[in-house]
Amino acid sequence: MAFALFPIGAVGLSTVEGVSAYWVRLPTGSKPIRDIYTAGVPAATDGKGAVMMALGVLDSLVIDDCEDAWDEDVPANFTVSLDTTDKVVGTSSVKVDIAAAAVAGTILCEVVAPGTALPKFTHLEFWIKCSIATTAGDFKIHLDDTAKCANAIEVLNVPALAANTWTHVRLALATPQLDSAIISLGLEYDVDIGACTVHLDDFRAVRLATVATPLQVSQFVQDDVYFALSEAVDSAYHQNALMLVYYTSPDEDPTCSN
Amino acid sequence: MVKGFGRMTLNFKYPFSVVGTTAGASIQCGDDPVYVWEHGLERYSKPWELAPDMVAELEGIEVIGGVDAFGRRVPIKRIVPVISGNDIGENISINEHMAPALRDGPNDPSYPFRDRLACINFGKALLMGGGANTTSIKMGPSDTLNFKIEFPTVAHGGDAVINSDLEIKAHIAFAKGADQMLNALRSSPVAEVATAAANNQIRQYEVLGDLEISDVIAPQVIDRSVPATMDWWSSLNMGLNADDPQIKRIITYTKNNQPTTPNQEMEMVRDGQYVQVPFQNFRWTATEKKFYRFTHVGVIPHRNMFQVKFDNGNSRYPMIFNCEPNDNPFVMPQQSLVADIRRGGPTELPRAYTLMKGIGSVKVTDNGVSIPAWAAGVRGFEIALWGYEYTLQ
Numbered sequence: 274m275a276f277a278l279f280p281i282g283a284v285g286l287s288t289v290e291g292v293s294a295y296w297v298r299l300p301t302g303s304k305p306i307r308d309i310y311t312a313g314v315p316a317a318t319d320g321k322g323a324v325m326m327a328l329g330v331l332d333s334l335v336i337d338d339c340e341d342a343w344d345e346d347v348p349a350n351f352t353v354s355l356d357t358t359d360k361v362v363g364t365s366s367v368k369v370d371i372a373a374a375a376v377a378g379t380i381l382c383e384v385v386a387p388g389t390a391l392p393k394f395t396h397l398e399f400w401i402k403c404s405i406a407t408t409a410g411d412f413k414i415h416l417d418d419t420a421k422c423a424n425a426i427e428v429l430n431v432p433a434l435a436a437n438t439w440t441h442v443r444l445a446l447a448t449p450q451l452d453s454a455i456i457s458l459g460l461e462y463d464v465d466i467g468a469c470t471v472h473l474d475d476f477r478a479v480r481l482a483t484v485a486t487p488l489q490v491s492q493f494v495q496d497d498v499y500f501a502l503s504e505a506v507d508s509a510y511h512q513n514a515l516m517l518v519y520y521t522s523p524d525e526d527p528t529c530s531n
Numbered sequence: 532m533v534k535g536f537g538r539m540t541l542n543f544k545y546p547f548s549v550v551g552t553t554a555g556a557s558i559q560c561g562d563d564p565v566y567v568w569e570h571g572l573e574r575y576s577k578p579w580e581l582a583p584d585m586v587a588e589l590e591g592i593e594v595i596g597g598v599d600a601f602g603r604r605v606p607i608k609r610i611v612p613v614i615s616g617n618d619i620g621e622n623i624s625i626n627e628h629m630a631p632a633l634r635d636g637p638n639d640p641s642y643p644f645r646d647r648l649a650c651i652n653f654g655k656a657l658l659m660g661g662g663a664n665t666t667s668i669k670m671g672p673s674d675t676l677n678f679k680i681e682f683p684t685v686a687h688g689g690d691a692v693i694n695s696d697l698e699i700k701a702h703i704a705f706a707k708g709a710d711q712m713l714n715a716l717r718s719s720p721v722a723e724v725a726t727a728a729a730n731n732q733i734r735q736y737e738v739l740g741d742l743e744i745s746d747v748i749a750p751q752v753i754d755r756s757v758p759a760t761m762d763w764w765s766s767l768n769m770g771l772n773a774d775d776p777q778i779k780r781i782i783t784y785t786k787n788n789q790p791t792t793p794n795q796e797m798e799m800v801r802d803g804q805y806v807q808v809p810f811q812n813f814r815w816t817a818t819e820k821k822f823y824r825f826t827h828v829g830v831i832p833h834r835n836m837f838q839v840k841f842d843n844g845n846s847r848y849p850m851i852f853n854c855e856p857n858d859n860p861f862v863m864p865q866q867s868l869v870a871d872i873r874r875g876g877p878t879e880l881p882r883a884y885t886l887m888k889g890i891g892s893v894k895v896t897d898n899g900v901s902i903p904a905w906a907a908g909v910r911g912f913e914i915a916l917w918g919y920e921y922t923l924q
Contacts (some may be wrong), residue, residue, distance in 0.1 A: 288908065289908070290903075290908065290909050290910065291903060291906070291908060291909040298601070301600065301601050301602040301870075302602055302869075302870050303870055304870055304871070305866075305868050305870065305871050307856070307857070494834075495834040495856050496834075496856055496866070496867075496868075496871070497867070497868070498601075498868065522872075523856075523871060523872060524871075524872040
């Protein structure tokens with residue numbers, strides 16, 4: 274049995290030997306692959322195939338499920354509604370129409386469960402879509418222990434968004450030890466980017482820890498160092514990822530003639 | 532005059548990391564000042580030249596590198612000796628897998644073309660006790676030695692840019708001074724050589740037959756003697772002025788230029804473009820004057836490869852071998868990846884593949900799934916052969 278342990282980033286589609294797949298190349302100097310387990314997703318403890326060890330969600334707490342329209346404070350030029358057709362989680366998302374006259378710095382707020390305690394969590398995750406492309410910091414997410422996000426404890430930059438594309442965002446909480454009694458969640462229109470429509474869904478606090486995730490190997494190039502995963506790896510959601518691959522190399526194949 | 536006798540190695544160095552080249556290029560020592568040969572403290576950017584009273588034999592070469600940043604051997608289309616400006620590679624086309632460094636890794640005495648520390652993949656030198664049938668490359672007085680490296684095109688699986696160093700280690704036997712040459716031949720353990728030398732002759736001798744077809748063609752004799760003077764040296768086998776009857780070394784390979792049709796034999800012939808370039812044609816017509824004998828084979832199979840057949844028009848029982856990645860009897864001396872194991876190939880055939888007065892060819896069959904043709908980023912299979920071509924008077 275040969276194995277390789279190496280850091281890995283994003284894995285997208287690429288072409289090897291004329292085949293488009295989610296290819297991964299073993300590090301330089303690795304023994305080539307004579308055989309590798311491709312029959313399914315192995316258990317993390319099986320010792321075969323590929324296992325990814327990365328920061329993953331250990332547990333989570335829903336802060337707002339976006340199943341009702343945000344209404345703690347709806348500023349001028351903001352129109353908030355529920356969208357039951359364009360959503361990611363549950364039966365609806367929160368739709369926010371922002372008029373051209375909206376002023377930079379305006380905050381849309383929603384009441385969250387009284388005294389939501391976040392100290393044991395490390396990140397905030399949510400889905401967001403905007404009708405126009407944005408850059409990082411155009412929108413900000415506020416968490417506050419005072420009403421209407423009057424004096425926010427957490428002010429987190431939403432990363433750049435592609436137009437009309439649902440994006441799953443994971444933001445590190447800046448001061449989770451102070452987030453002991455959150456009562457207000459806000460979306461700040463921090464930069465005047467003009468009229469747009471924003472969809473929001475499934476805000477939750479998450480705690481990340483290193484988890485081992487077995488992955489299915491779909492194919493490999495025999496006697497070479499390429500194997501393909503059955504699906505993509507998004508480096509944004511598998512932070513500090515290491516991949517551990519178990520396989521058979523030619524020099525230990527019992528049927529090898531030499 | 533200074534006399535000399537012995538073996539030496541010349542290191543022809545091509546530091547492509549300093550002056551790189553590109554796909555499809557052809558490079559020789561001296562093309563750029565950084566491409567040099569070295570021997571001890573000598574270092575020149577030009578061909579190596581024999582002294583006017585010197586004869587030599589190129590017994591073999593080791594190809595060391597190039598290896599890319601990912602640990603993969605850089606594809607080479609062809610390495611061929613150039614003697615006094617002449618490409619003598621009619622049957623010599625060595626790629627990156629076929630002539631490993633003898634000291635790359637553990638000392639491997641199983642490597643078939645080895646004589647002590649010398650690489651003898653062309654043939655053991657007459658001067659060093661080689662047989663009367665040896666095909667070491669003969670170089671006469673004032674001849675020069677160079678090596679040409681050709682790289683494949685990207686379409687044939689080559690690298691677009693070659694920027695890792697490559698070295699050819701040439702193993703040479705030499706005698707400086709006519710009496711040194713004669714003494715060496717007279718001391719040969721080979722009876723035909725020593726006896727002839729005692730009579731001031733250099734004799735080349737070989738009997739070639741094939742029991743299977745002895746009723747069709749009797750064993751044939753190649754027997755040629757020339758005066759044991761330096762002037763005649765380059766008329767010996769594999770010399771620039773070699774004359775019939777003679778024996779030529781074959782070291783070559785083939786790669787498929789077409790995908791296989793599932794479950795059908797593909798004949799490795801240039802007609803129909805089944806191989807990439809003409810020298811990869813693996814179909815031979817042996818006449819009453821020209822014969823072929825292949826002794827060693829190396830294969831890097833494709834995962835869909837199933838069988839290799841050495842077809843022989845004179846035989847109803849051609850040699851057939853299963854040849855799959857998991858069951859490959861013909862190991863190539865070097866694999867594509869440096870990290871792969873060293874396997875000590877090529878493999879000697881259980882019986883030499885001999886073609887006399889008939890047509891023969893190599894045919895490949897897949898396992899029911901087509902083997903793709905070589906292309907940019909796509910690999911097919913590769914078959915290398917080591918053998919001899921015999922031409923009668």
